[in-house]
Amino acid sequence: EAQVTQNPRYLITVTGKKLTVTCSQNMNHEYMSWYRQDPGLGLRQIYYSMNVEVTDKGDVPEGYKVSRKEKRNFPLILESPSPNQTSLYFCASSSGGHTDTQYFGPGTRLTVL
Amino acid sequence: AQSVTQPDIHITVSEGASLELRCNYSYGATPYLFWYVQSPGQGLQLLLKYFSGDTLVQGIKGFEAEFKRSQSSFNLRKPSVHWSDAAEYFCAVGAWGGGADGLTFGKGTHLIIQP
Numbered sequence: 001e002a003q004v005t006q007n008p009r010y011l012i013t014v015t016g017k018k019l020t021v022t023c024s025q026n027m028n029h030e031y032m033s034w035y036r037q038d039p040g041l042g043l044r045q046i047y048y049s050m051n052v053e054v055t056d057k058g059d060v061p062e063g064y065k066v067s068r069k070e071k072r073n074f075p076l077i078l079e080s081p082s083p084n085q086t087s088l089y090f091c092a093s094s095s096g097g098h099t100d101t102q103y104f105g106p107g108t109r110l111t112v113l
Numbered sequence: 114a115q116s117v118t119q120p121d122i123h124i125t126v127s128e129g130a131s132l133e134l135r136c137n138y139s140y141g142a143t144p145y146l147f148w149y150v151q152s153p154g155q156g157l158q159l160l161l162k163y164f165s166g167d168t169l170v171q172g173i174k175g176f177e178a179e180f181k182r183s184q185s186s187f188n189l190r191k192p193s194v195h196w197s198d199a200a201e202y203f204c205a206v207g208a209w210g211g212g213a214d215g216l217t218f219g220k221g222t223h224l225i226i227q228p
Contacts, residue, residue, distance in 0.1 A: 004156075033216070040122075042203060042220035043157075059217075090156060099145040099164070099207040102216070104156035 002027045004105035006091050012111045013081055021076045021108050023091030031097045032074040033058065034066065036087040037107075043090065049074055050097060081112040115140040115206045119219035126194050127227050134189040134222050136178075136204030145207040146187040148178055151221075152200045160202075163187065174198070199226045 004025045013019055025032065033048035035058075045058030049068040063085055065077040074093075078085060088109050092102040116139045126132050138144055145164050149157040161172025168180040178189045187204060204219040 035218075040220060043205075043218040045216060092157075097207075101147075101159045101162060102149075102157070104149075104158070106156050 002103070004091055004093055004103050006089075006105040006108050008108060009106065010109050012113065014113050015082055016080050019078050019081060019110075021078075021089060021091075021110070023074045023076065023105060024072050025074075025091075025093040025103070026072065027093060027095070027103065028071065029093035029095050029103070030071070031095065031100070032068070032091065032093045033102070034064070034074070034076050035090045035092065036060065036085075037090060038087050046076070046089075081110075083112045086110060086112045115144065115208055115217050117204050117206050117217055117219035119202075119204055119222050121222045122220070123223045123225065125225040125227055128196055129193050132189075132191045132194045132198070132224070134202050134204075134224070136187045136189065136219060137185050138187060138204070138206045139185065140206055140208065142208070146178075146180060147205040147207065148172065148176070148187075148189050149203045149205060149218075150174075150200050151203065157203065160189070194224075194226055196226045196228070199224055 007022045030051045034046040035043040037043050044060045047066040049055045091105040094100040094102050118137045147162045148160040151157045160176050161170045163170045163180045170178050176191050201221045203221050207216045
């Protein structure tokens with residue numbers, strides 16, 4: 001089954017404790033991206049990757065890092081989480097970049113205390 | 114950079130009634146337009162998309178959308194809604210290039226279906 005998986009689905013952590021949210025897709029897509037969803041703000045793009053070792057900032061990259069060492073994986077790293085990063089995070093992938101259908105993961109709900 | 118406006122935060126429709134969700138975009142060239150639906154506790158699923166050609170686009174679940182360049186709009190419609198259509202709907206515009214010219218979502222419209 002074609003899918004995008006994220007782990008963990010739920011995470012409660014404390015300020016400053018580094019964390020990683022994993023994202024993996026099995027569709028051989030070149031393009032992957034991360035979004036955060038906040039009430040009243042919709043989805044905002046954090047980072048995206050056009051291919052292995054190629055990443056770029058989206059609209060709200062501050063406080064986040066990503067890496068793309070393999071085509072199927074695109075982890076989101078919060079080196080020093082802060083409460084304003086409490087949000088619902090989605091990973092997505094597509095074969096054709098921004099202009100193609102995005103396939104979304106189930107989401108990761110992160111709470112930073 | 115492009116932008117998307119969904120003027121209605123909430124819409125309530127009776128089951129069986131018709132639906133129209135509004136979307137206005139701002140983009141300098143021909144846009145790539147999408148409608149996504151998010152059911153409670155779920156990720157987003159593509160309903161339909163417009164790249165070029167026929168301005169009336171058919172999607173899944175009986176939805177359609179019409180691209181109107183003169184009005185910079187891409188409104189979503191359904192002739193008769195079902196209770197299962199209750200969800201959050203997002204309009205999005207995509208562009209070639211990176212950074213702020215990537216994929217931009219509207220803030221969403223929450224659809225409530227009343228019996």
